[in-house]
Amino acid sequence: MTDIAGSFGILRLPDSIAFGDGARSGIPATVASLGQRALVVCDPFLESSAPFMELLTGLDRLGVAVTVDSKVVPELPVDVVEAAVERARPANPDVIVGYGGGSALDLAKLIALGLAHGTPLNRFYGEHLVPGPVLPLVAVPTTSGTGSEVTPVAVLADPERELKVGISSPYLIPRAAIVDPRLMLGAPASVTASAGADALVHAIEAFTAHARTPLWREPLPVFVGRNLLSSTLALEAIALMGRSLRRAVKDGDDFEARSQMAYASLLAGMAFGTAGTHLSHAIQYPVGALTHTPHGLGTGMMLPYVMQAILPTDTDSLAEIAKALGVGTDSAKESAQSAVDEVAAIMADIGLPHDLASMGVTESDLPRIVELSLTVRRLVANSTLEPTEENVERIVRAAFIGDRHELIPRVVGTVNESETQA
Ligand SMILES: NC(=O)c1ccc[n+]([C@@H]2O[C@H](COP(=O)([O-])OP(=O)(O)OC[C@H]3O[C@@H](n4cnc5c(N)ncnc54)[C@H](O)[C@@H]3O)[C@@H](O)[C@H]2O)c1
């Protein structure tokens, strides 16, 4: 049973969250309640879609003046973001809407920040450096993945930095999140897989994040580690994704699977938006920069190796994950191993790469990947594994050769051969 007396709970969330088929019809009224001049940041692929047209008609009916910006580019280079801030100024918006994948939502967050506090944005890289509220944001995701609709972070690329950079501040949490699974139906299988894999990583890394009792002094860190509230949400998200991720990738028209994924990625965003993520994310940062592969492909590929590495330090959490995934047994150690194997099988079934080499990483890249991963201190320190160079090196090397056996200590060495090679 969970030790509630010896634990703590923290969540920071939007003022309102709406989930469900049809929730999109509430977007205009939500926007109108926050402002009268909306800047709508929209994924270019969705600009001429029927639901987006309905949104514009609905806003017009409520007398909201609308400017649309659809110049969303993946990876969000900082100069593109700052140009978007300048483009937005003449319309003088008082509310920002993000409509699209994680890239569109993050661009909306960064425009809301730039309009409120000015550019250059590099003054805000890091945690708690946003000086005050940004323009009110309404976030409408069209992928089931990032959870950006509820998180306090936006990620962008700066050519002056080798790694992508994050701006993390509770002020970046959207005021309203509206999640309608109907909007995800168009996402192609490759996007469903990489975004969905990332959502599963968010849930599992939030659930296995290091538990650190806070000092209860404001400001608390943006990411506080595993806690009662985030763990409840993360575990439910894991259970749902265990049932629906494969199905959503296999058949994009499977509305039940799409709905479960949309709900689960929302829950995972709520969980990791407070608890934080850890090693798969830290290692994906340099891998993504080197190979220009989608964020979720890298985090999803790394997750089974990271789980294998933390198994000895966090067996009980992995055993709980196994139960949520329907592969638990009476033995905690066996269950924990089954959780790792099941996650590896899910990633393989949805077509994610199995190892770093197949993502284009060469052996000579490994030392730099280790070195750069370790610079993302907030992430490496959020794991239950001691964030040493040796530990990160072992994980990266095992992921390079594609063999989790490398990470199995002798005491656990009963892993099923065929499953670990999946
Ligand atoms: N802020 C956060 O909390 C957070 C968390 C994780 C990742 N991220 C960032 O989010 C980005 C990844 O987001 P993503 O995985 O949603 O991908 P994405 O936003 O880059 O979109 C991927 C592709 O899918 C298309 N697409 C989106 N929705 C679609 C739909 N319904 N139908 C058809 N096509 C659609 C987009 O146009 C794009 O071409 C990365 O930049 C990552 O760093 C942010």
Ligand SMILES: [Fe+2]
């Ligand atoms: Fe992620």
